Amino acid sequence: MHKLTFRAAALLLGLLVIIALLGPLLTPHDPFxxxxxxxxxxxxxKYWLGTDELGRCIYTRLLLGTRYSLLIGVVVVxxxxxxxxxxxxxxxxxxxxxxxxxxxxxxxxxxxxxxxxTLAVAGILGPGLLNMIVALTLLGWVNYARFVRGMxxxxxxxxxxxxxxxxxxxxxxxxxxxxxPNCLGSLLVYASMNMAGVILMAAGLSFLGLGxxxxxxxxxxxxxxxxxxxxxxxxxAIFPGLAIMLTTLAFNLLGDGLRDRLQGEGExxxxxxEKG
Amino acid sequence: xxxxLQIERLSVTYNLNGRALPAxxxxxxxxxxxxxxxxxxxxxxxxxxxxxxVMGLLPRxxxxxxxxxxxxxxxxxxxxxxxxxxxxxxxxxxxxxSLNPVFSIGQQMEDLLVKAQLPRQKRQQLILELLGKVRxxxxxxxxxxxxxxxxxxxxxxxxLAMGLSRSPSLVLADEPTKGLDPVRRMGIxxxxxxxxxxxxxxxxxITHDLKAAVYLCDTVALMYRGELVEIIPASCLLTAGLxxxxxxxxxxxxxxxxxxxxxxxxxxSPAAVQGCPYSLVCPICLPACRKKKPPLFxxxxxxxxxxxxxx
Amino acid sequence: xxxxxxxxxxxxSGRSRKKAxxxxxxxxxxxxEQEIFGLMGESGSGKSTLGRIALGLxxxxxxxxxxxxxxxxxxxxxxxxxxxQGIFQxxxxxxxxxxxxxxxxAEPLLKHxxxxxxxxxxxxxxxxxxxxxxxxxxxxxYPSQLSGxxxxxxxxxxxxxxxxRLIVADEPTTMLDLSIQAQVIRLxxxxxxxxxxxxxxxxxxxxxxxxxxxxxxxxYGGRLVExxxxxxxxxxxxxPYTQVFLAAARExxxxxLQQGEQKEGCPYVVNCRQAGAECLSYAPPLRPVSGEHYVxxxxxxxxx
Numbered sequence: 001m002h003k004l005t006f007r008a009a010a011l012l013l014g015l016l017v018i019i020a021l022l023g024p025l026l027t028p029h030d031p032f033x034x035x036x037x038x039x040x041x042x043x044x045x046k047y048w049l050g051t052d053e054l055g056r057c058i059y060t061r062l063l064l065g066t067r068y069s070l071l072i073g074v075v076v077v078x079x080x081x082x083x084x085x086x087x088x089x090x091x092x093x094x095x096x097x098x099x100x101x102x103x104x105x106x107x108x109x110x111x112x113x114x115x116x117x118t119l120a121v122a123g124i125l126g127p128g129l130l131n132m133i134v135a136l137t138l139l140g141w142v143n144y145a146r147f148v149r150g151m152x153x154x155x156x157x158x159x160x161x162x163x164x165x166x167x168x169x170x171x172x173x174x175x176x177x178x179x180x181p182n183c184l185g186s187l188l189v190y191a192s193m194n195m196a197g198v199i200l201m202a203a204g205l206s207f208l209g210l211g212x213x214x215x216x217x218x219x220x221x222x223x224x225x226x227x228x229x230x231x232x233x234x235x236x237a238i239f240p241g242l243a244i245m246l247t248t249l250a251f252n253l254l255g256d257g258l259r260d261r262l263q264g265e266g267e268x269x270x271x272x273x274e275k276g
Numbered sequence: 277x278x279x280x281l282q283i284e285r286l287s288v289t290y291n292l293n294g295r296a297l298p299a300x301x302x303x304x305x306x307x308x309x310x311x312x313x314x315x316x317x318x319x320x321x322x323x324x325x326x327x328x329x330v331m332g333l334l335p336r337x338x339x340x341x342x343x344x345x346x347x348x349x350x351x352x353x354x355x356x357x358x359x360x361x362x363x364x365x366x367x368x369x370x371x372x373x374s375l376n377p378v379f380s381i382g383q384q385m386e387d388l389l390v391k392a393q394l395p396r397q398k399r400q401q402l403i404l405e406l407l408g409k410v411r412x413x414x415x416x417x418x419x420x421x422x423x424x425x426x427x428x429x430x431x432x433x434x435x436l437a438m439g440l441s442r443s444p445s446l447v448l449a450d451e452p453t454k455g456l457d458p459v460r461r462m463g464i465x466x467x468x469x470x471x472x473x474x475x476x477x478x479x480x481x482i483t484h485d486l487k488a489a490v491y492l493c494d495t496v497a498l499m500y501r502g503e504l505v506e507i508i509p510a511s512c513l514l515t516a517g518l519x520x521x522x523x524x525x526x527x528x529x530x531x532x533x534x535x536x537x538x539x540x541x542x543x544x545s546p547a548a549v550q551g552c553p554y555s556l557v558c559p560i561c562l563p564a565c566r567k568k569k570p571p572l573f574x575x576x577x578x579x580x581x582x583x584x585x586x587x
Numbered sequence: 588x589x590x591x592x593x594x595x596x597x598x599x600s601g602r603s604r605k606k607a608x609x610x611x612x613x614x615x616x617x618x619x620e621q622e623i624f625g626l627m628g629e630s631g632s633g634k635s636t637l638g639r640i641a642l643g644l645x646x647x648x649x650x651x652x653x654x655x656x657x658x659x660x661x662x663x664x665x666x667x668x669x670x671x672q673g674i675f676q677x678x679x680x681x682x683x684x685x686x687x688x689x690x691x692x693a694e695p696l697l698k699h700x701x702x703x704x705x706x707x708x709x710x711x712x713x714x715x716x717x718x719x720x721x722x723x724x725x726x727x728x729y730p731s732q733l734s735g736x737x738x739x740x741x742x743x744x745x746x747x748x749x750x751x752r753l754i755v756a757d758e759p760t761t762m763l764d765l766s767i768q769a770q771v772i773r774l775x776x777x778x779x780x781x782x783x784x785x786x787x788x789x790x791x792x793x794x795x796x797x798x799x800x801x802x803x804x805x806x807y808g809g810r811l812v813e814x815x816x817x818x819x820x821x822x823x824x825x826x827p828y829t830q831v832f833l834a835a836a837r838e839x840x841x842x843x844l845q846q847g848e849q850k851e852g853c854p855y856v857v858n859c860r861q862a863g864a865e866c867l868s869y870a871p872p873l874r875p876v877s878g879e880h881y882v883x884x885x886x887x888x889x890x891x
């Protein structure tokens with residue numbers, strides 16, 4: 001059962017990546033060309049998912065939208081994870097004074113309502129892809145830093161870390177060769193869950209007009225447009241909504257599946273060590 | 277005299293990711309009321325599996341063949357649910373995780389006694405009595421304390437007190453002396469011996485400490501890779517053990533020259549061996565042993581050996 | 588060679604670090620070149636703490652540790668660090684579960700540039716594997732794929748590659764089966780004879796220590812209460828705790844010991860039948876009784 005959902009999620013994500021890479025090749029239409037004669041057309045043989053209020057092909061626009069969502073997700077998560085992990089490693093392993101100082105700052109940052117801060121920053125910077133990424137990374141690393149620091153604090157008490165110290169291995173070796181690899185699994189789980197959150201957040205910002213804007217086909221922005229025609233042409237809102245939902249669901253399932261798999265590995269290890 | 281516990285041709289096979297992993301093979305054992313049996317063997321010998329099978333605590337994927345009779349009745353899950361904790365108890369090996377950290381010792385012990393339908397006053401008195409019996413210092417302070425405030429040794433004694441609170445007729449103790457220093461080890465061994473013999477309870481002691489088994493038990497059963505290889509009166513074990521595996525274990529003791537025994541390393545091969553399980557490493561193996569598993573030969577009063585050569 | 592001079596170790600915990608646990612109190616001990624020294628005592632007696640201090644994993648609260656004339660308290664000189672290596676109770680704990688054994692064994696060699704070339708490194712590892720009797724195929728595996736005995740031998744192989752002059756073995760066999768225990772101890776014995784490394788063997792297993800060590804010490808309550816040649820110690824234990832400890836190891840009935848909260852004075856005083864007023868106020872120092880035999884008891888030798 002678990003394996004099945006994990007595979008389904010992996011399959012779906014693989015599909016999304018292919019779509020993002022090959023988008024234009026999968027459709028005969030242009031995402032920007034308007035056809036005012038065919039406004040708000042329902043799904044048909046020619047326009048598979050119908051057309052929007054300017055007569056643009058929704059299917060084609062959704063395909064292109066995949067690029068934005070995945071790009072934002074990947075960039076934001078990577079930047080956050082990198083900053084957060086490095087910081088987490090250093091404060092977890094470094095001197096206690098630094099740890100308390102940085103953790104103090106992190107606690108203050110965490111006390112801000114993240115959503116509102118992101119909204120405010122996005123509002124101040126103005127709409128646009130880059131500004132949205134900046135707004136999402138401003139606080140995003142904080143959770144990673146806390147998460148990694150916590151793991152480092154427990155991992156550095158592990159016997160193999162102590163053995164490494166005994167063998168006279170340097171601090172950097174211990175940190176990057178012994179502690180970091182043991183964080184990566186959980187980090188991957190967290191990142192894939194976080195990816196879902198980031199994509200949802202990005203769609204939300206665009207929905208509010210703070211992210212990517214018309215004419216670019218971002219899913220959130222499309223949803224925003226679609227809400228005006230909910231009665232007359234519900235497919236305008238339904239399909240972008242579905243796209244957002246499926247993508248976030250896939251990342252969440254991926255995270256769950258990864259976690260199960262990693263725990264499974266851990267169990268095998270435990271069974272073995274008891275046998276010793 | 278009828279047996280308290282009778283195990284007949286018990287086989288247990290675990291299922292690990294679709295692979296069958298035999299853990300016990302056709303084990304026959306009989307335990308008289310008041311008898312103390314030591315179950316000795318190394319990791320993977322199946323001694324813990326045997327205890328779990330008796331207690332009905334095997335993991336879900338395990339297949340069980342054969343029968344276990346307790347006081348003449350076949351153990352079924354409803355019967356087990358009635359017996360567990362009352363008629364038979366398991367003193368777990370892991371003292372650290374066996375007490376609930378959020379309840380006080382007193383609460384946890386009372387929970388056990390609630391079903392005995394004793395008035396509250398009586399229960400608390402009984403708890404103090406039990407804690408005194410396992411020779412814990414200052415027993416009156418213990419019911420109010422929490423597991424994290426106690427040392428490993430104290431927790432072990434509390435678990436012992438809890439196990440014995442309903443005067444079970446069968447006590448299974450899983451490695452009670454593992455990792456203890458000599459003074460503490462002796463303390464626990466003496467305590468178990470006293471408590472169990474005072475009430476005439478039966479004991480199954482799971483251990484790989486041969487000397488502890490000799491000290492505490494009447495009979496010792498040696499297991500190797502899921503099979504009983506020798507059953508011997510405890511007093512004879514150190515001098516008259518016959519099975520080559522028994523002898524190898526005895527010779528491995530530091531006092532006897534630390535001979536490196538032939539035991540085969542790593543987990544047992546899942547492929548069932550046709551012949552004697554020890555034949556793969558046995559120094560005195562006969563060709564016939566590889567083809568057919570020898571039965572348990574009786575070689576003396578209460579002494580049985582599964583070996584084609586020595587019998 | 589290695590010498591502890593009045594080493595103290597206090598662990599503080601709780602609010603404003605008020606709760607203090609005295610793990611070691613004024614422990615002085617000298618290990619000789621090439622000798623096997625057995626350190627015995629109950630859990631919590633401080634024997635592992637002493638081992639960890641020897642390995643430089645813990646810094647003592649007071650006192651000095653000396654090695655060939657260099658002395659330190661807080662931080663162990665790097666040169667000494669490589670010369671003292673250890674193996675521990677849980678064999679699997681020695682290795683990072685994410686590293687294959689080939690890397691795990693080669694890592695210290697690489698980091699300390701103990702070998703000049705890849706060939707030299709691989710040859711060294713191969714020779715060492717043969718010495719600890721492990722198949723080369725194991726190098727391509729993770730520690731969790733091997734048995735406890737194999738992993739313990741590999742842990743030994745890894746520290747032997749560093750060519751230590753002192754090995755601290757902290758209960759290396761307690762978690763192993765009887766048969767594997769014999770293997771590991773035999774191996775320690777041969778390795779020690781071949782390399783002439785000194786060995787500090789920490790254990791509460793009296794027979795093992797008897798079989799292995801030349802000298803032994805008994806610890807109780809953070810203090811070294813008796814030191815001497817193993818045979819003498821076994822034949823004529825002087826300290827009342829040693830007597831109880833050794834008797835218990837022979838399955839003789841011994842009194843149960845109370846945990847004393849003794850700040851000053853002899854740690855054994857709550858359990859001691861002979862304790863006098865001086866035992867309560869001043870801890871007896873280690874004093875020679877004969878030759879290499881030392882005991883920390885005012886009354887040793889005077890009573891039964």
